[in-house]
Amino acid sequence: MRKKDILLIGGGGHCKSCIDVIEEEGIYSIKGIIDLPEKVGANILDYPIIDIDDNIEKLLIEIKYAFITTGHIKSPKLRIRLFNQVKKAGGLLPVIISPKAQVSKHAKIQEGTIVMHGAVINAGTKIGKNCIINNLALIEHDVIIGDHVHVSTGSRINGNCKVGNNNFVGSGTVINQEVKIADDVIIGSGALVTKNIEESGVYVGNPTKRIK
Structure with missing residues (x-):
């Protein structure tokens, strides 16, 4: 072809x-x-x-x-x-998926998103437009990720979470099951998110705290 x-x-x-x-x-x-x-x-x-x-x-x-x-x-x-x-301009923005990633046939991924080497996306997950799912990220079942989100290397987003638009999830971050995150949030590397983040801002630490 x-x-x-x-x-x-x-x-x-x-x-x-x-x-x-x-x-x-x-x-x-x-x-x-x-x-x-x-x-x-x-x-x-x-x-x-x-x-x-x-x-x-x-x-x-x-x-x-x-x-x-x-x-x-x-x-x-x-x-x-x-x-x-x-x-x-009428251009077409494909979904790019590494053959070294594992993506469930029951997941939905929108245009302009890339799934990189070693990432895992499980069943029932929905990922928005223009996202980066970086190397070795794990997106568990029934997660909803908005548009223009970067889930960085080695991050773990557990089942039934909701991540808003325009967010950055730093390398090695863990987001616990069923947590909801607002739009326009930056989460620093290595953070542990155990409860909902309801306001935009910058969050770091274990457990996470807002610093900006």
């Missing part, structure tokens, strides 16, 4: 991780990367940086598929802007 051409948007470290998953999945052929003007002409893992995001609309006339490969640590604002820009 002929691979589908795809454009990557964002050329940082997360882009390298996405490239590895895309190559392993074997469905898409990377035609180029969009990044900052000063980086045009450089290469990332042998793929050229060909243009800047001002020209996304023009590029998507010929390359229908695009994927947001900009990372998300503190704020998802850039990823959201680029996602909306691709949608407005």
Whole structure:
């Protein structure tokens, strides 16, 4: 089967991780990367940086598929802007799933989301648009994850949890069963979340406490 051409948007470290998953999945052929003007002409893992995001609309006339490969640590604002820009231009944002991940056939994952190596997504889970489910993350049964969320490396989200939109779940975080988390929350690495988080802000520690 002929691979589908795809454009990557964002050329940082997360882009390298996405490239590895895309190559392993074997469905898409990377035609180029969009990044900052000063980086045009450089290469990332042998793929050229060909243009800047001002020209996304023009590029998507010929390359229908695009994927947001900009990372998300503190704020998802850039990823959201680029996602909306691709949608407005009529681009198609696929779901990318590593063949080294385990995803239940009873899980639902929306457009523009990537599931990376070693991640596990169990039955009944629903994951929104433009999310990053990073390496070795575990999403247990019946979890609901909103749009524009990054579940970072080695995190554990237990059954029947609900994670709101625009959230960052730091590496190694554990969220206990049935916990609900509001929108616009940052949870620091290694945190233990034992009860609902009802307000946006930054939370750290074991158990978690709000610091901002």
